[in-house]
Amino acid sequence: MTIRVVVADDQELVRSGFAMILDAQPDIEVVAEAGDGAAAVDAVRRLGPEVALLDIRMPGTDGIEACRTINAETGCRTVMLTTFDSDEYVYEALHAGASGFLLKDVRRDDLVHAVRVVAAGDSLLAPSVARRLIEEYTSRPVASAVGxxxxxxxxxxxxxxxxxxxxxxxxxxxxxxxxxxxxxxxxxxxxxxxxxxxxxxxxxxxxxxxxxxxxxxxxxxxxxxxxxxx
Structure with a gap:
């Protein structure tokens, strides 16, 4: 089965680079590129891909809002891209329903692996992002009736x-x-x-x-x- 992917990033060179890497794989097809979150959501609605690769920080509708909409309206799974492992938006992206988090300096093989893992229904975190996420999450009070x-x-x-x-x-x-x-x-x-x-x-x-x-x-x-x- 071919994994169909939408790639969204406001930096054209970054977006095109990721698309080129993914499109070179025999089991992956990039069906659309988008420069902002609104365009990414529109592409997902129209084309029904299995995975959307979203930059967290984009002008207008950012990656988090796009992730939230995509997860609420479609069966497409989302992988978030961050520039730094200290990105304060990682916590919000988790709650928006993201299935994966990668740093933008991710290696070629790790990018391809992440798309395949997420498309298969699993989730994935870059180790440095995982540490940031855990630190951010555990620093917040937890409201739960069950100990x-x-x-x-x-x-x-x-x-x-x-x-x-x-x-x-x-x-x-x-x-x-x-x-x-x-x-x-x-x-x-x-x-x-x-x-x-x-x-x-x-x-x-x-x-x-x-x-x-x-x-x-x-x-x-x-x-x-x-x-x-x-």
């Missing part, structure tokens, strides 16, 4: 361990190796975690893990503690 421990009590021990590995940024293959199970089993565990906790994707699962205090930014690179036995 962190109570929220995670519905997970089995294996699902809890899977959540911890997700918080460390491990892929399905890496989680499978850590748990000594198949990738298919990992996909089942991840699906159960998302369903039980009412989360949209892996990005929200990572945020949930930090929000609930089961892992902290300073411990993200360490081996996760053992999950509670059930």
């Amino acid at each position: 962190p421990s109570a929220r995670l009590d519905i997970l089995t021990a294996r699902e809890h361990e899977t959540l911890l590995h997700l918080a460390r940024g491990l892929s399905n293959a890496e989680i499978a190796a850590a748990l000594v199970v198949s990738e298919h089993t990992v996909k089942t565990h991840v699906g159960n975690v998302l369903s039980k906790l009412g989360l949209r994707d892996r990005i929200q699962a990572v945020i949930c893990a930090y929000e609930c205090g089961v892992v902290t930014p300073s411990a993200a690179g360490q081996a996760p503690p053992s999950p509670p036995h059930r």
Whole structure:
């Protein structure tokens, strides 16, 4: 199946560069380029692509508003592009429904990989963007009627361990190796975690893990503690 993509960025050279890289792939087709968010939304409505690559900062309708509209009105998934990993708009983009975040200096192979991952229904964060997102999210007060421990009590021990590995940024293959199970089993565990906790994707699962205090930014690179036995 060909992945159809809309690329939106107000800088023509950047936009054309991304489009050229993606169009060179046998399974990806750039169906439209846009210079602002309004044009991107219009292209998505007309052409029905699988993925929209959106610069966060654009004149007029910015990438965040375009992302919000696209996610509300279509089945197209969105990947946000930021210039700096300290971009304060990353938090808002998460809540607008973005499925991926990349820095504009992303490597060619990582850009292509991100589009394929998001088109397949998964989510993706550049590591530096993930750190910024986590810091921003966990610095804000959380209004929830359910305490962190109570929220995670519905997970089995294996699902809890899977959540911890997700918080460390491990892929399905890496989680499978850590748990000594198949990738298919990992996909089942991840699906159960998302369903039980009412989360949209892996990005929200990572945020949930930090929000609930089961892992902290300073411990993200360490081996996760053992999950509670059930």
